[in-house]
Amino acid sequence: MDFLVLIGRILFVPMFLASALGHLARSTAMAGYPAAKGVPAPRAAVLGSGAVMLLGGLSVLLGVWPDLGALLLAAFLLPTAVLMHAYWKETDAGARQNEMIHFQKNVALGGAALMLTGLFAIAGDETGLMWTGPLF
Structure with a gap:
């Protein structure tokens, strides 16, 4: 089962790493959306969210305190869903649909990140194929 958890970690992380690199490399261009x-301070928010996704993603992928990395991702995803993708506030049907998709994606991934946090915390070092055990 260690191998399945490793495959799951590998499949879970690429979106976060790609998004993190985009946030960090194009922070000025991306600051318009949060603005x-x-x-407040939209460019700093873009850089901060990029750093969170990079650290959380690498932590889960490499198995270095993966419970903390997964919790970091959940702590980013769930508030972001509500604060940035409030589809219920949109009046344009297309914008509403787009925000709803992003809201649901963030909630689903946040739930998955919470499950990973629990898995790493419960299984501890038994999860295997990690550089360190869980922090919690």
């Missing part, structure tokens, strides 16, 4: 949502 439009009323986020």
